Amino acid sequence: MEIFNSQQYPVHDLTKMYGQLDTLKKQYDDDGVVVLKDFLGSEYLESLINESRALANQAYFNTVSGNPYLCESDPNLPGDHALNHKESTTLGVIAGDQLPESSVSRQIYRSQALRDFVASIIGIPKIFDYQCKLGFINIARMVKDNYLRWHFDLSDFVVSIPIQSASKGGVYQYIHNLKSDNDPNYDGVSKVLTHGSPQIKSLQTPPGSLILFQGKHTMHRVTKVEGDVDRYVLLLGFASKDHVKGSDYLRQIRYGRTK
Numbered sequence: 049m050e051i052f053n054s055q056q057y058p059v060h061d062l063t064k065m066y067g068q069l070d071t072l073k074k075q076y077d078d079d080g081v082v083v084l085k086d087f088l089g090s091e092y093l094e095s096l097i098n099e100s101r102a103l104a105n106q107a108y109f110n111t112v113s114g115n116p117y118l119c120e121s122d123p124n125l126p127g128d129h130a131l132n133h134k135e136s137t138t139l140g141v142i143a144g145d146q147l148p149e150s151s152v153s154r155q156i157y158r159s160q161a162l163r164d165f166v167a168s169i170i171g172i173p174k175i176f177d178y179q180c181k182l183g184f185i186n187i188a189r190m191v192k193d194n195y196l197r198w199h200f201d202l203s204d205f206v207v208s209i210p211i212q213s214a215s216k217g218g219v220y221q222y223i224h225n226l227k228s229d230n231d232p233n234y235d236g237v238s239k240v241l242t243h244g245s246p247q248i249k250s251l252q253t254p255p256g257s258l259i260l261f262q263g264k265h266t267m268h269r270v271t272k273v274e275g276d277v278d279r280y281v282l283l284l285g286f287a288s289k290d291h292v293k294g295s296d297y298l299r300q301i302r303y304g305r306t307k
C-alpha cells in the first residue's frame with residue numbers, strides 16, 4: 049500500500065505527469081487553489097481519521113478576534129475600515145509535537161516526493177521545513193458552532209489534506225486576488241465583509257484530497273460547523289525558504305503554549 053494514489057498521481061516520477069503538471073500550475077496561478085481529489089491512498093486516509101479521533105480530546109481550543117489581515121486594528125481609522133473589521137475564530141488545534149513519530153501525518157510531511165511535486169506546481173525551487181515543532185504539522189479540529197473567520201494567510205502558500213468533513217457547514221469559501229503584495233485593497237475587502245460578494249466561491253474538499261492554496265492574496269474562511277460531525281484537516285507547514293520559525297506570540301494564541 050502506498051501513501052499516495054500513484055496510479056492517478058505518479059508523484060515519484062514527475063516525468064510521467066508532464067502535461068498534467070502544466071495544467072495544475074496554470075490552475076494554481078489562475079484560481080489561487082488546486083484540489084487533487086483522491087490523492088491519499090484509502091488505507092492511509094483511514095489511519096489519518098483514526099489518528100485524529102484518537103487525539104481529538106487533546107486539541108487546544110481558542111477564540112481569537114480580529115481583522116482579515118491578522119494584524120492590529122487602527123483606532124485612528126473609521127470603524128468600517130477593513131483594519132477595524134472584527135470577526136471571531138473558534139477552533140481546536142492538535143499540534144505537531146502531539147502527533148507520534150510513526151504517525152501518518154508525519155510520514156506525509158516527510159515525503160520528499162510530495163515536496164517536489166508541490167514545489168513544481170506552485171513554482172518554487174524547493175520546499176523547506178517550517179522550523180516550529182508545534183506548527184510544522186497541525187490537525188485542525190472544528191466542532192459544532194466553530195468558525196474560521198475571513199482572513200489572508202501570512203505564509204505564501206498552504207498545503208492541506210481534508211480528513212473528515214462536517215455533516216453540515218464547515219465549507220471553505222474564498223475570493224482569489226482580493227489583495228496583492230502592493231495593494232491591501234482595504235475598500236474592496238471592507239465591501240466583501242459588509243455586503244458579501246457574488247465572487248465568493250465555495251470549494252469542494254473531499255477527504256483525502258491534496259489542496260494547494262495561495263492564501264496570501266486570497267481571502268478565505270471556513271463557514272460555521274453545524275451538526276455533530278467534527279471537521280478535521282491536516283495542515284502541512286511547508287516553507288518556501290529556510291529558517292522560517294514563527295513567533296511565540298502566535299504560538300501562544302494557537303496552541304496555548306510556546307513550547
Ligand SMILES: O=C(O)CCC(=O)C(=O)O
Nearest residue numbers: 188201208220268270281
Ligand atoms: O481549515 C481549513 O481548511 C483552512 C485553514 C486555514 O485557512 C488556515 O489555517 O489558515
Ligand SMILES: [Fe+2]
Nearest residue numbers: 200201263268
Ligand atoms: Fe488560512
